[in-house]
Structures are given as structure tokens and as C-alpha cells.
Amino acid sequence: MDDDDGTHIFCSNCGKELSKYYKYCPECGIRIVYDTNIHDFRPLFHTSSEIRLNWVTVLLGIxxxxxxxLSVPELFFSDNVADVIKFLAGQERWDEIIKTLGITRLDFVLSLQNVGACHxxxxxxxxxxxxxxxxxxHFVWAFSFALASSFTILIGPLFVPRLENAIIMFISVAQFLIGVAISVILYTSRDQFSDYELL
Structure with a gap:
């Protein structure tokens, strides 16, 4: 559309021609922020923000x-997992692990279930x-859920004081860092949400 000065402006998300009076793009619904997501020409390719959000969506799914x-064996087969560890380690090694950690077999099973619930x-x-x-x-909810998923993973190992399993801690910390990275990338793609407000 021609504005008063004869220029054309286009949505950076979908390429629809816009009037300067629009607050939302009528085509894709994205909020129009005139200094960040309009162009003087029709975009011929997806914006980097849209590409980042597509990747974040895939990463959140994975x-x-x-x-x-991970939660299935920890929650529903924790007894069997303990038996498998006992079998693989051998009775003497299992007794040594239990004695070193100062826990019973039941404590070990309950610890696995707590970690499974967090997963x-x-x-x-x-x-x-x-x-x-x-x-x-619903950007705020999407970001909150992504961030909550990062922090929830740490609850199991941190609040089970007698569980000192390095593998579970390593997996939890690695998942936490990956989750925080995904949340940060999601935040940088917030302009792609239809209800995006300047935050």
C-alpha cells in the first residue's frame, strides 16, 4: 500500500503489504513494531528470527x-533398573555401592523414581x-514452560541428598544447560509470536 509519502512497507514475517496504520499484520497476525519488523521491500526469504523459532520448536520436541x-524406566521399572545394576555390578560390588552411599535398595529405587518424575x-x-x-x-507461556522445563530437571538429583549418582547428575546438568540455551534462543525469537509485546 502506498503511504502518504508514496512508500511501500511490508511485513517481515509473511511479506504482506501493510498500511502504516496497522498494529497487526492482517495476513499472519504478527504484531507490527515499525522499527524492527517492517521493510521497504517485500522479503524474499524467511527472517532469521523465524528460522530460529522453527529450530527451537524442533529442539523443544526432541x-x-x-x-x-528417560522417565519411563525410572518411574515404572525402577525396581528392575536396580536389579539390572545389581546384576551387572555383581553382588559384592552392589553391596559396596550401597554401603558407600549409605542407602538401602529401597532408597535407591525411590531416588530413581524422584528423578523419573522430574524427567x-x-x-x-x-x-x-x-x-x-x-x-x-502466548509467548509468555511458551517461554515460561521452556524455562520451567530447564529448572525442573534439577529438582530430582538436588533434593534427594543420598543419591550421589554421577551419571544422573551429569545427565540432569547437561539437560539443564541445553534447556536454558533453548529458552534463550526462544526469547530472541519472541517477535514471531502474534501476541508479542515489547519486553
């Missing part, structure tokens, strides 16, 4: 599914964030 898959909650939060990213709506 992160969520991975967390849920399950992390996965659900991550998939909820992914769903909102797919629909490009």
Missing part, C-alpha cells in the same frame, strides 16, 4: 520426547512450549 523416554514433568513442560511455538501464540 528435548521433551527425550525427557519422557516426566520436564518433558511435559517442553512439549507444551513446543505446541505454543507451533501456533506462534
Amino acid at each position: 528435548y521433551g520426547v527425550f525427557s519422557i523416554l 516426566l514433568i520436564t518433558g511435559v513442560f517442553s512439549l507444551m512450549s513446543m505446541y505454543l511455538c507451533l501456533h506462534r501464540s
Whole structure:
């Protein structure tokens, strides 16, 4: 559309020609911020912000599914996991591990279940964030769920004081760092959400 001075402006998300009076793009619904997401020409390719959000959506899905898959054996087969560890380590080594950690077999099983519950909650939060990213709506909720999924993963190992399993701590810390990185990338792509406000 021609503005008063005869120039054309276009949405950077979908390329629709806009009037300077629009607050939202009528085509894709993105909020128009005139100093950041309009162009004097029609974009011929996806913006870097849109590409980042697409990647974040995929990563949130992978992160969520991975967390849920980790939670299944920890929650529902923790007894069997303890038996497998006992079998692989041998009875003498198992007794030594239990004595060193100062826990009983039941404590070990309960610790696995706590970590599994945290993995399950992390996965659900991550998939909820992914769903909102797919629909490009409710940025604050999408970001909150992504960030919550990062921090929830640390609850299991941190609040089970007698669980000193280095592998579980390593997986939890690695997932936490990956989750925070995904949340930061999601925040940088916030202008792609239809309800985006300057934050």
C-alpha cells in the first residue's frame, strides 16, 4: 500500500503489504513494531528470527520426547533398573555401592523414581512450549514452560541428598544447560509470536 509519502512497507514475517496504520499484520497476525519488523521491500526469504523459532520448536520436541523416554524406566521399572545394576555390578560390588552411599535398595529405587518424575514433568513442560511455538501464540507461556522445563530437571538429583549418582547428575546438568540455551534462543525469537509485546 502506498503511504502518504508514496512508500511501500511490508511485513517481515509473511511479506504482506501493510498500511502504516496497522498494529497487526492482517495476513499472519504478527504484531507490527515499525522499527524492527517492517521493510521497504517485500522479503524474499524467511527472517532469521523465524528460522530460529522453527529450530527451537524442533529442539523443544526432541528435548521433551527425550525427557519422557528417560522417565519411563525410572518411574515404572525402577525396581528392575536396580536389579539390572545389581546384576551387572555383581553382588559384592552392589553391596559396596550401597554401603558407600549409605542407602538401602529401597532408597535407591525411590531416588530413581524422584528423578523419573522430574524427567516426566520436564518433558511435559517442553512439549507444551513446543505446541505454543507451533501456533506462534502466548509467548509468555511458551517461554515460561521452556524455562520451567530447564529448572525442573534439577529438582530430582538436588533434593534427594543420598543419591550421589554421577551419571544422573551429569545427565540432569547437561539437560539443564541445553534447556536454558533453548529458552534463550526462544526469547530472541519472541517477535514471531502474534501476541508479542515489547519486553
